[in-house]
Amino acid sequence: MVRPATVAPLRRHRTRLAWAALAPALAAVAAVAGWPLLRTLSLAFTDARLATIETARWVGLENFAWTLSDPDWWRAVFNTLVFAVCSVSLELVLGLAFALLLNAGLRGQGALRAVALVPWAVPTVVAAQVWRWMYHDVHGVVNELLLGLGVIAQPVAWLADPALSLAAVILTDVWKATPFVTLLLLAGLQTIPAPVIAAARLDGAGPLDLLIRIILPLLRPAIVVAVLFRALDALRVFDLIYVMTSNSRATATVSIYTRQALIDFQDLGAGSAAAVLTFALIGMVAVAAVFALRPATGVAR
Amino acid sequence: MAAITLEGVSKRYGPVIALDEIDIAIPDRALTVVVGPSGCGKSTLLKVIAGLEEADSGQVAIGGERIDHLPPARRNVAMVFQAYALYPHMTAAENMAFPLRMAGLGRAAIATQVRAVAETLRIADLLDRKPAALSGGQQQRVAIGRALVRDPAATLLDEPLSNLDAQLRADMRAEIAGLQKQLGATMVLVTHDQIEAMTLAERIVVLNHGRVAQTGGPLDLYHRPANRFVAGFIGAPQMNFLDCRITALGADGIAVALAGDLTLTIPADPGAARVGVAATLGIRPEHLALGETSDPSLVCAVTRVERLGASAHITVDSAAGPLRVAIAGEPSLKEGESLALGLAPARCHLFDADGIALASRTL
Amino acid sequence: MRRRRLARIGLYLGAGAFLAFTLFPVYWAAVSSLESGAALFTIDYWPRDPAWENYSDVFADQPFGRNIANSVIVATLTVGLSLALAAGAGFALGRVSFRGRRLMLAVVLATTMFPQVAVLAGMFELIRGLGLYNNLAGLALSYLLFTLPFTVWVVTTFMRQVPAEIEAAALIDGAPPWRVVWSILLPLVRPGLVTAGLLAFIGAWNEFLFALTFTLTDAARTVPVAIALISGASQYELPWGRIMAASVIVTLPIVALAAVFQRRIATGLAAGAIKG
Numbered sequence: 001m002v003r004p005a006t007v008a009p010l011r012r013h014r015t016r017l018a019w020a021a022l023a024p025a026l027a028a029v030a031a032v033a034g035w036p037l038l039r040t041l042s043l044a045f046t047d048a049r050l051a052t053i054e055t056a057r058w059v060g061l062e063n064f065a066w067t068l069s070d071p072d073w074w075r076a077v078f079n080t081l082v083f084a085v086c087s088v089s090l091e092l093v094l095g096l097a098f099a100l101l102l103n104a105g106l107r108g109q110g111a112l113r114a115v116a117l118v119p120w121a122v123p124t125v126v127a128a129q130v131w132r133w134m135y136h137d138v139h140g141v142v143n144e145l146l147l148g149l150g151v152i153a154q155p156v157a158w159l160a161d162p163a164l165s166l167a168a169v170i171l172t173d174v175w176k177a178t179p180f181v182t183l184l185l186l187a188g189l190q191t192i193p194a195p196v197i198a199a200a201r202l203d204g205a206g207p208l209d210l211l212i213r214i215i216l217p218l219l220r221p222a223i224v225v226a227v228l229f230r231a232l233d234a235l236r237v238f239d240l241i242y243v244m245t246s247n248s249r250a251t252a253t254v255s256i257y258t259r260q261a262l263i264d265f266q267d268l269g270a271g272s273a274a275a276v277l278t279f280a281l282i283g284m285v286a287v288a289a290v291f292a293l294r295p296a297t298g299v300a301r
Numbered sequence: 302m303a304a305i306t307l308e309g310v311s312k313r314y315g316p317v318i319a320l321d322e323i324d325i326a327i328p329d330r331a332l333t334v335v336v337g338p339s340g341c342g343k344s345t346l347l348k349v350i351a352g353l354e355e356a357d358s359g360q361v362a363i364g365g366e367r368i369d370h371l372p373p374a375r376r377n378v379a380m381v382f383q384a385y386a387l388y389p390h391m392t393a394a395e396n397m398a399f400p401l402r403m404a405g406l407g408r409a410a411i412a413t414q415v416r417a418v419a420e421t422l423r424i425a426d427l428l429d430r431k432p433a434a435l436s437g438g439q440q441q442r443v444a445i446g447r448a449l450v451r452d453p454a455a456t457l458l459d460e461p462l463s464n465l466d467a468q469l470r471a472d473m474r475a476e477i478a479g480l481q482k483q484l485g486a487t488m489v490l491v492t493h494d495q496i497e498a499m500t501l502a503e504r505i506v507v508l509n510h511g512r513v514a515q516t517g518g519p520l521d522l523y524h525r526p527a528n529r530f531v532a533g534f535i536g537a538p539q540m541n542f543l544d545c546r547i548t549a550l551g552a553d554g555i556a557v558a559l560a561g562d563l564t565l566t567i568p569a570d571p572g573a574a575r576v577g578v579a580a581t582l583g584i585r586p587e588h589l590a591l592g593e594t595s596d597p598s599l600v601c602a603v604t605r606v607e608r609l610g611a612s613a614h615i616t617v618d619s620a621a622g623p624l625r626v627a628i629a630g631e632p633s634l635k636e637g638e639s640l641a642l643g644l645a646p647a648r649c650h651l652f653d654a655d656g657i658a659l660a661s662r663t664l
Numbered sequence: 665m666r667r668r669r670l671a672r673i674g675l676y677l678g679a680g681a682f683l684a685f686t687l688f689p690v691y692w693a694a695v696s697s698l699e700s701g702a703a704l705f706t707i708d709y710w711p712r713d714p715a716w717e718n719y720s721d722v723f724a725d726q727p728f729g730r731n732i733a734n735s736v737i738v739a740t741l742t743v744g745l746s747l748a749l750a751a752g753a754g755f756a757l758g759r760v761s762f763r764g765r766r767l768m769l770a771v772v773l774a775t776t777m778f779p780q781v782a783v784l785a786g787m788f789e790l791i792r793g794l795g796l797y798n799n800l801a802g803l804a805l806s807y808l809l810f811t812l813p814f815t816v817w818v819v820t821t822f823m824r825q826v827p828a829e830i831e832a833a834a835l836i837d838g839a840p841p842w843r844v845v846w847s848i849l850l851p852l853v854r855p856g857l858v859t860a861g862l863l864a865f866i867g868a869w870n871e872f873l874f875a876l877t878f879t880l881t882d883a884a885r886t887v888p889v890a891i892a893l894i895s896g897a898s899q900y901e902l903p904w905g906r907i908m909a910a911s912v913i914v915t916l917p918i919v920a921l922a923a924v925f926q927r928r929i930a931t932g933l934a935a936g937a938i939k940g
Contacts (some may be wrong), residue, residue, distance in 0.1 A: 011355060011922075013372075014760055014762075014841075015760065016758075017756075017760070017841050018755070018756035018760035018762050018765075019756070019762070020752075021752035021753065021755045021756040021845075022752060022753050022756035022757065022768060023752075024749050024752055024753075025749040025750065025752060025766065025772065025816060026753075026771075028745075028749050028808050028812060029771065029772055029775055029808075029812060031790065031805075032787065032794065032805060032806060032808045032809045032812075033775040033778055033783060033809055034767050034786040035784035035786060035790065036784075036785070036786025036789075036790060037778070037782060037783050037786060038784060038786065038927040039786030039789055040782055040784075040785050040786050040791075043785055043786075053789065059758060059897070064872075081739060082903035091894060097678070098682050098761075100843060101675060101678045101679055101682060102674050106675055106676065106679055110681070110926075112679060113926060113930065114922075114923050114926045115682075115686050115688065115931060116682075117688060117919075117922040117926050117929060117930070118687065118690060118919055118922070119686055119690075119917075120922070121918045121919050121922035122690070122915050122918070122919065123869065123870035123872075123887075123888050123891075123914060123915065123918065123923070124870060124872060124888075125870070125872050125888040125891050125892045126888075126891060126911040126914060126915050127689070127890075128892075129891060129892070129908075129911055130689050130690070130692065130693045130908070130911060131689060133692075133693070133696060133904050133907070133908065134689060134692060136904075138705070139705045139707075139904075141692055141707055144707045149828075158822070171731050175685070175686075175689060179686065180933065183930050183933055184790075186930075187930070187931070202896040214835065217786070232776070232777050235940075236779035236780065236781065236871050237780070237873040238780070238781070238872070239873065239888070239892075242872075242873075242876075242892070242894050243872075254781075255779060255780070255781045255873075256798060257783055258781040258782075259784065259873070259877070262781075262784055262785055263784075263877060268785055269782075271785065272785050274781075275779075275781050275782045275783075275784065275785065276782070278781055278782055279778070279779060282777055282779050282782075283777065286777040293768070348832075351832075352836075353832050353835065353836070372835070373832075373835040373836045373901070374835060374836070374837075374838040374839065374840065375838075376836075378836065379836060379837075380832070380833065380836045382829040382832070383829070384827060384829055386827065386829035386830045386832065386833040387830075387833075388830065388834070388848055388849045388852075389830075389835075389852065392850060399837050399839070399847075400837035400838055403837055403838035403839050403843070447833075447837070451837075451838075460770055469687055511897060595813075
């Protein structure tokens with residue numbers, strides 16, 4: 001060995017190694033998340049347009065004032081919240097039902113689980129197009145089925161009717177995301193030890209008691225996580241709505257509104273203000289959910 | 302092969318002191334066992350020697366050369382872990398070849414050395430198997446092979462036998478001792494099991510609370526424990542301890558009085574002992590004699606008899622306190638029966654209030 | 665006994681409903697993709713007269729082959745970049761305890777909740793500044809926003825599960841740190857890398873917003889954008905048969921991947937979520 005015999009103390013050496021290994025990922029996070037977010041923040045206080053970023057002037061809170069006084073913005077906030085609350089609760093209820101079903105020891109469970117992955121794996125754009133076709137007012141299979149069953153008397157323009165379009169989009173999201181919730185809850189169910197269930201049965205718990213008093217409390221961490229993940233996704237929904245109903249005010253969400261301002265209207269200032277507000281909305285929900293999550297997983301950590 | 306010396310080595314984890322000013326000299330080409338209860342710092346000691354942990358202070362040297370500033374890779378020390386720590390994605394041969402590959406040996410040299418070690422360990426037919434396809438004992442051999450293959454200055458074994466079942470443990474114990482002799486290797490084995498220590502070691506280092514409680518050969522520790530901790534830790538069943546008071550110091554030893562009006566004169570050098578202070582008398586269960594003898598005796602009532610076949614353990618109550626007695630054969634004693642128990646003064650150990658042995662002298 | 669049998673029947677009915685709900689839209693897309701002309705506009709639950717022309721038209725009327733190649737390139741680039749970065753980060757966060765470790769993990773994971781639109785303007789600038797506008801590499805770079813948090817998390821979780829003794833053994837055996845990572849840790853966390861890589865591939869393959877915003881020309885588009893923008897002779901007459909054919913084409917490989925690796929993906933999703 002010709003190297004000098006002294007090296008840095010082991011622990012410090014290892015710490016330096018860790019930082020070196022971590023640095024590229026941190027740099028990437030800074031580049032694709034940190035910096036763009038800071039840019040968005042600073043642009044929100046300027047009159048920048050897509051073509052004139054360099055000459056942008058500071059305008060203070062003007063963009064925020066403008067956005068917050070825009071009825072379209074509030075419509076988008078309303079749509080986003082309705083979309084998130086409805087789709088996530090439906091997904092949770094259906095997902096729980098399907099998870100219990102898949103955990104019930106049916107034959108062909110593996111196949112069912114594989115099937116559950118299909119809607120999750122289908123690209124959102126594809127899901128949007130397929131459902132858009134199924135919702136078609138003249139040739140759509142949804143109208144055909146409902147007419148055949150006598151639920152509706154005449155064809156319905158699901159996506160064109162402002163009263164129905166949001167519900168139609170929500171149903172599509174439910175189709176696409178329920179499997180994800182199902183798989184998370186199924187994983188949670190499978191961590192409940194069988195003896196616990198057996199003990200509850202011996203103690204005389206009926207199926208409903210079992211569900212409410214044993215399974216749901218034990219499933220709480222999985223439920224909270226599923227809701228958190230789904231809520232985050234639902235609050236920033238874009239693809240589905242962009243493809244299914246494009247510019248309809250009846251379904252525009254905050255993400256749609258923001259991109260429209262940024263790209264279609266080329267108004268970087270107002271768009272960035274909307275982006276900041278969107279981020280704040282989602283951040284608040286995430287922080288609330290993380291706090292709700294804490295006590296449940298505190299022990300597991 | 303080389304001797305290992307530790308001087309003034311200390312290591313703390315936050316408020317916990319794992320090693321407290323340790324001085325140990327581990328001899329060359331011998332099997333040294335470091336033994337102590339869990340949490341005594343014995344694993345930390347191995348990690349400090351191996352370079353996996355850094356001592357806060359003190360020096361570690363192998364073969365007279367300081368190594369405490371070197372990374373593990375450059376200390377030429379091999380280690381066998383409790384859970385073997387075989388690389389699960391490599392075959393037995395690849396596992397054993399890994400240290401040689403790291404040392405930059407050629408393909409042919411690696412193959413020859415791996416084969417040689419595998420034959421010594423009788424695992425030549427298992428070389429193509431991955432760890433998951435090997436039994437615990439086989440994995441153990443591969444782990445030992447991986448350590449020995451590069452002919453290290455010293456081999457450290459961290460509780461290597463505790464994951465094996467009782468029968469296999471006894472076999473492996475003999476095998477490790479045999480290997481060490483055959484190769485003339487310097488080995489340091491850490492265990493919490495005093496029987497393992499007694500049967501394996503040429504030298505035993507007893508650790509307690511991060512300090513060396515005593516160092517010596519197995520029988521040294523058995524016959525001349527330096528303190529109450531070693532006296533209680535070495536030997537099974539455990540030594541009996543009775544409270545007593547020093548009543549006189551004379552040329553023939555130290556006279557002590559036990560509860561129940563029993564006085565003994567223990568043949569020990571009075572040294573620093575003082576009359577009137579409290580002390581602890583220790584006597585091993587196998588050194589108590591049933592029935593009247595010429596020695597001072599205690600009247601006892603049998604509370605429990607455990608018959609093991611070749612021997613029996615008897616628990617008794619006496620005025621001086623409860624005692625355990627170990628005798629050979631199958632006694633015809635019943636619970637509740639009363640008997641006399643002889644305490645041979647020459648078999649007794651005496652510890653001062655701090656637990657330090659008052660120069661006991663066992664015959 | 666009768667009650668149990670009834671319950672059993674109920675369960676199978678539920679499973680049937682689940683299957684129908686989950687699979688019907690996919691089935692319907694496949695049926696529609698095989699119909700053209702007037703057949704498309706009459707409801708048939710089985711394609712009476714399968715026509716494959718939609719499939720050939722997709723490739724004839726637009727550079728769909730090119731779009732598929734683009735998607736493959738972007739997804740592969742994304743997976744490669746994400747895994748390379750996550751391998752280092754996973755080692756640091758999963759195997760070394762250093763001051764700031766938890767904070768760094770939190771920073772990486774926090775990007776999970778970043779809405780894509782919130783970084784759209786800055787990302788646009790970044791990509792244009794790097795000269796990567798309308799470029800596949802630019803897309804792959806932007807996709808790190810959503811692939812890094814979960815790849816880092818999955819790899820970190822797997823790294824943590826490797827016993828400390830194995831790494832110690834490698835160090836004692838003389839392996840330098842990079843060698844410990846490369847020869848010992850990475851092979852041992854391979855299942856994690858595969859899972860994370862699959863999720864990253866699927867995420868990149870399906871991404872729409874960035875692909876829509878950061879590409880301009882047909883030749884640089886990925887399939888989701890191409891499918892969203894397929895148009896017909898007039899604005900009101902969309903070529904549904906072709907759209908369904910294109911949908912089937914891009915969905916098949918991804919569903920096949922999901923089916924083959926379903927156990928991995930399911931546990932990956934669960935591990936990412938439950939332990940988080």
